[in-house]
Amino acid sequence: MKRFLPWIALLALASVPMWLRDPYLLNAFITTGIFIVAAMSLNLLLGYTGQLSLGHVAFFGIGAYTSALVSLGFDVELIGGFRVVHEPWPVWLGFFLAILVSGLCGYIVGKLSFRVRGAYFVIVTISFAEVVRLVALNWVELTQGPLALTSIPPITLGLPGLGYFDFFSKQSNFYLVLGVVALSYVIIGRLVNSRIGRAMVALKENESLAVSVGIDVTRYLVLAAVVSAGIAGAAGSLYAHYLKIIDPDVFLFLYTVTMVIMVITGGKGTLAGPIVGGLIFGFIPVVARSFASPELQWILYGWFMILIVFVLPQGIVPAIEKWFGVGEEARGPGGTEPKMQETH
Amino acid sequence: MGADSKQAQPVLSIEHIAVHFGGLVAISDMNFVVNQGEVVGLIGPNGAGKTTAFNVITGFLRPTEGEVRYRGSSLKNLKPHEVTSLGLARTFQRTSVFQSISVFENVMIGLHRRGRSRLWDTLLALPRERQSESELKARAGEILALVGIERRSRELAGSLPYGDQRLLGVALALAADPSMLLLDEPVSGMNATETTRFMNLLDQLRRLGITILLVEHDMPMVMGVSDRIVVLNYGRIIAEGPPAAIQGNPEVIRAYLGQGARKRARD
Amino acid sequence: MINMLILGSTYALLGIGLTLIFGIMRIVNFAHGELYAFGAYFVYFVAVLLGFNFFLSLLIAILAGCILGALIEVVLLRPMRGADIDTTMLIMIGAMIVMQNTEQYVWGGVAKSVSTPFPETPLVIGAFSVSWLRLFVFFAALALIAAAYFLINRTKLGRAMRATFQDRDTAALMGVNIQAIYMATFSIGSSLAAAAGALLGPVYVVSPQMGNIASLKAFAIVILGGLGSIGGATIGGFILAFAEEMGAGYISSGYRDAMGFLLIIAVLLFKPTGLFARSERIG
Numbered sequence: 001m002k003r004f005l006p007w008i009a010l011l012a013l014a015s016v017p018m019w020l021r022d023p024y025l026l027n028a029f030i031t032t033g034i035f036i037v038a039a040m041s042l043n044l045l046l047g048y049t050g051q052l053s054l055g056h057v058a059f060f061g062i063g064a065y066t067s068a069l070v071s072l073g074f075d076v077e078l079i080g081g082f083r084v085v086h087e088p089w090p091v092w093l094g095f096f097l098a099i100l101v102s103g104l105c106g107y108i109v110g111k112l113s114f115r116v117r118g119a120y121f122v123i124v125t126i127s128f129a130e131v132v133r134l135v136a137l138n139w140v141e142l143t144q145g146p147l148a149l150t151s152i153p154p155i156t157l158g159l160p161g162l163g164y165f166d167f168f169s170k171q172s173n174f175y176l177v178l179g180v181v182a183l184s185y186v187i188i189g190r191l192v193n194s195r196i197g198r199a200m201v202a203l204k205e206n207e208s209l210a211v212s213v214g215i216d217v218t219r220y221l222v223l224a225a226v227v228s229a230g231i232a233g234a235a236g237s238l239y240a241h242y243l244k245i246i247d248p249d250v251f252l253f254l255y256t257v258t259m260v261i262m263v264i265t266g267g268k269g270t271l272a273g274p275i276v277g278g279l280i281f282g283f284i285p286v287v288a289r290s291f292a293s294p295e296l297q298w299i300l301y302g303w304f305m306i307l308i309v310f311v312l313p314q315g316i317v318p319a320i321e322k323w324f325g326v327g328e329e330a331r332g333p334g335g336t337e338p339k340m341q342e343t344h
Numbered sequence: 345m346g347a348d349s350k351q352a353q354p355v356l357s358i359e360h361i362a363v364h365f366g367g368l369v370a371i372s373d374m375n376f377v378v379n380q381g382e383v384v385g386l387i388g389p390n391g392a393g394k395t396t397a398f399n400v401i402t403g404f405l406r407p408t409e410g411e412v413r414y415r416g417s418s419l420k421n422l423k424p425h426e427v428t429s430l431g432l433a434r435t436f437q438r439t440s441v442f443q444s445i446s447v448f449e450n451v452m453i454g455l456h457r458r459g460r461s462r463l464w465d466t467l468l469a470l471p472r473e474r475q476s477e478s479e480l481k482a483r484a485g486e487i488l489a490l491v492g493i494e495r496r497s498r499e500l501a502g503s504l505p506y507g508d509q510r511l512l513g514v515a516l517a518l519a520a521d522p523s524m525l526l527l528d529e530p531v532s533g534m535n536a537t538e539t540t541r542f543m544n545l546l547d548q549l550r551r552l553g554i555t556i557l558l559v560e561h562d563m564p565m566v567m568g569v570s571d572r573i574v575v576l577n578y579g580r581i582i583a584e585g586p587p588a589a590i591q592g593n594p595e596v597i598r599a600y601l602g603q604g605a606r607k608r609a610r611d
Numbered sequence: 612m613i614n615m616l617i618l619g620s621t622y623a624l625l626g627i628g629l630t631l632i633f634g635i636m637r638i639v640n641f642a643h644g645e646l647y648a649f650g651a652y653f654v655y656f657v658a659v660l661l662g663f664n665f666f667l668s669l670l671i672a673i674l675a676g677c678i679l680g681a682l683i684e685v686v687l688l689r690p691m692r693g694a695d696i697d698t699t700m701l702i703m704i705g706a707m708i709v710m711q712n713t714e715q716y717v718w719g720g721v722a723k724s725v726s727t728p729f730p731e732t733p734l735v736i737g738a739f740s741v742s743w744l745r746l747f748v749f750f751a752a753l754a755l756i757a758a759a760y761f762l763i764n765r766t767k768l769g770r771a772m773r774a775t776f777q778d779r780d781t782a783a784l785m786g787v788n789i790q791a792i793y794m795a796t797f798s799i800g801s802s803l804a805a806a807a808g809a810l811l812g813p814v815y816v817v818s819p820q821m822g823n824i825a826s827l828k829a830f831a832i833v834i835l836g837g838l839g840s841i842g843g844a845t846i847g848g849f850i851l852a853f854a855e856e857m858g859a860g861y862i863s864s865g866y867r868d869a870m871g872f873l874l875i876i877a878v879l880l881f882k883p884t885g886l887f888a889r890s891e892r893i894g
Contacts, residue, residue, distance in 0.1 A: 052697050052700065112880055115880065116879050116880075118696060119633070119637075119639045119696060119700075120834070120879055122639060122700065123639075123827075123830045123834065123875060123879070124875065124876055124879050124880075126827060127827065127831075127871075127872035127873075127875045127876050128872075128876065130827065130868075130869070130872045131869050131872045131873060131876070134866060134868060134869040134872075135869075138866060187467060190466055190467055190469055191466060191467065194461070194466040194473065194477070195452075195456065195459040195461060195466075195476070195477070195480070196463065196466055198449065198452055198453050198456065199453070199456055201445065201453075202442060202445075202453045202456075205442045205443070205444060205445060206440075206442055206443070209440050209441075209442065210453070211425060212424060212425055212428065212440075213453060213454050213456055213457075213516065213519075213520070214425055214428065214429065214456055214457040214520070215453075215456055223463070253823060257704060257708065260701070260704070264701060293716070295712040295713075295715045295716040296712075296716060298708055298711075298712040299708070299709050299712045299713055299716065301708060302705045302706065302707070302708030302709035302712065303705065303709060304705075305701065305704070305705040305708070306687065306702055306705035306706065306709075309691070309698055309701050309702055309705070310690065310691070313694075313698065
């Protein structure tokens with residue numbers, strides 16, 4: 001039964017645009033979906049590998065800006081008088097480049113940041129995100145600064161000769177985002193249920209024991225950072241082409257906190273956790289908008305987060321699983337069914 | 345391959361090892377060998393230098409003088425994980441397992457270096473990945489059966505009784521496919537039943553051709569499993585030989601009784 | 612120039628508070644900046660809205676910061692004492708969110724300014740002219756820094772705090788009441804942050820966002836100066852102020868705030884123990 005749950009959820013979600021017409025709600029689904037992808041990528045680093053990286057929004061934003069700039073084109077003068085001119089490229093290329101560039105940033109940040117651990121690592125990651133935000137704000141020639149990049153084209157798929165399809169409408173974007181959510185789920189799922197995933201969890205559990213077993217710490221930390229950043233970059237790209245406008249506010253610490261809340265309350269280190277957390281926090285504003293201002297909502301989020309840490313430190317999904325007696329712990333993070341030896 | 349076949353070259357040779365901490369001589373000129381397929385027990389009164397010796401052999405402590413050779417190659421300046429990849433695995437006195445992970449997954453992690461799949465194999469779910477995984481699972485099952493805790497495969501390592509956790513520690517060491525095992529007080533804290541189980545396990549390991557060196561306080565246990573005993577006192581080897589000879593050796597008795605007599609005199 | 616001095620001295624207060632909390636309790640206190648904002652808002656509330664004397668308001672604000680700190684410690688941190696660092700970090704993030712948005716909710720997002728009893732015309736000494744307010748802030752901050760130094764190095768409480776910093780378990784065995792020390796540490800650290808806010812608020816403006824940047828700058832200072840070192844935090848505060856002024860002057864004012872972060876990144880990557888960390892001692 002448990003194996004079919006993801007499929008059922010997928011089908012249920014896929015049916016939504018067929019009966020839901022309210023554009024406000026559809027919009028909520030779409031932006032929530034995008035944040036769920038980002039939250040899932042953060043979960044890989046935070047939940048599975050155990051690294052509290054609080055600069056994650058940097059990868060999201062870098063993906064957004066990369067994708068937007070690639071598809072809009074730009075013209076900047078670098079130090080030394082070199083002029084770099086870029087003609088607009090097809091949007092889907094922007095999407096892939098966003099993933100690549102974010103992944104590369106993940107690699108660099110990972111290689112440099114994992115020299116320090118614990119609280120210092122957290123501080124470095126936050127600092128990195130803030131620096132990126134300030135660059136986006138101040139390098140006006142490239143990013144338009146606070147005036148924002150506008151008129152970003154929607155994602156277009158197609159082959160010459162067969163016609164093009166613009167992801168312009170809410171319905172089409174819904175399915176696009178759903179597709180990316182599903183794909184990310186599969187990719188991350190495969191990764192964590194493999195030898196690589198086991199190594200990551202081992203690092204989180206007991207690093208020195210992992211080392212003595214022969215696991216190369218830096219290699220796996222950096223790998224987690226790269227994959228995590230790449231997926232966040234993909235989410236950022238979707239965000240840019242859906243909203244069609246991007247400004248440096250996308251780098252606000254606020255959004256990292258949002259992702260962290262989604263992962264923690266949903267259940268870090270579980271596949272479904274970020275999805276559950278994402279749905280909750282994506283839709284609270286929708287439900288609360290009529291009677292609570294944004295500040296009030298955030299106050300509630302803050303208390304909610306504190307409460308969860310006190311009451312359900314593992315998050316909602318593990319609590320539900322325990323209640324139904326379907327432990328992930330019983331199987332372990334690898335999800336393997338051990339072969340019972342009959343003879344002894 | 346039998347436990348009696350001796351190779352020309354010993355598996356482990358401790359040559360003129362000396363460990364000085366400042367002015368204190370912890371170990372002075374220690375020499376002995378362990379031959380292929382043997383089970384050798386290292387004993388001695390408290391403070392004799394057993395732990396120091398053990399840490400030197402396993403690469404956790406650098407000796408002031410002397411060398412440790414494994415199958416002829418020197419272990420000088422090697423880091424612990426490099427020592428492991430040569431085929432020499434150790435267990436720890438305080439249990440070292442992954443507490444919040446299941447027993448089975450613990451061993452799967454231990455088998456990490458045996459896995460062959462790469463990132464793309466994983467992401468694209470290629471057949472090579474599935475094959476590698478089923479190989480690892482089979483091997484994990486074998487190791488757990490050998491050690492005797494396969495019934496607990498699905499339980500969390502941290503919730504195991506103490507004796508079983510120590511067995512899991514051995515399982516982790518075995519996952520590295522070692523040709524020699526170094527056991528650090530393996531049965532300390534175990535009750536009689538657990539100790540007997542462990543002795544049986546050692547017997548099976550010896551039958552598989554694994555050479556074993558253990559440090560222990562539990563006399564009946566170590567006398568029961570060892571081919572040879574090495575006795576340490578005040579950082580020096582005072583006796584070496586089969587258990588029967590050691591039990592009757594007057595110097596050894598004096599070393600142990602001496603401790604007892606001194607203690608009684610003090611109180 | 613005088614700007615750098617007043618920024619440096621108030622930053623030092625901020626940094627000393629955090630280095631005590633982070634050093635003794637090992638808590639990544641994201642709410643530290645919020646105490647800073649709290650101090651500023653409290654002065655606004657008491658001096659402007661209630662009309663109290665300015666200097667009295669400053670003192671009350673510092674006291675309020677102390678009490679709030681104690682409250683946070685007892686309600687949020689004490690129950691989670693044994694938890695790992697990630698958990699406490701998340702709790703502090705939650706506290707930060709609640710505090711910041713409460714301020715936004717109560718006072719609105721528009722920046723407030725605090726009027727002071729100092730004359731508008733600046734004091735002129737030779738070629739320099741400096742406002743009375745800024746001069747006051749500088750000396751007040753210095754006085755507080757000296758007070759903190761005195762507290763840590765010359766009082767019984769300070770000795771207990773230093774012992775806890777060095778080796779908590781041994782200190783407990785020696786009879787130090789760790790619970791009390793933790794509460795004292797958090798209260799003192801918070802009051803120093805509130806003091807920094809109370810002093811800087813009137814110089815600039817008071818807004819709900821001021822806490823964010825303050826937290827991160829406080830971390831930069833702690834890292835620069837080395838964990839647990841008051842002297843290091845003091846010097847770190849001035850270094851940061853200096854870097855900011857230089858950055859604002861030579862690159863562009865937009866990058867002023869970035870200097871702190873760049874410094875953090877540089878120091879952590881090349882000299883993780885900080886520029887001045889004398890091994891394992893505070894004072």
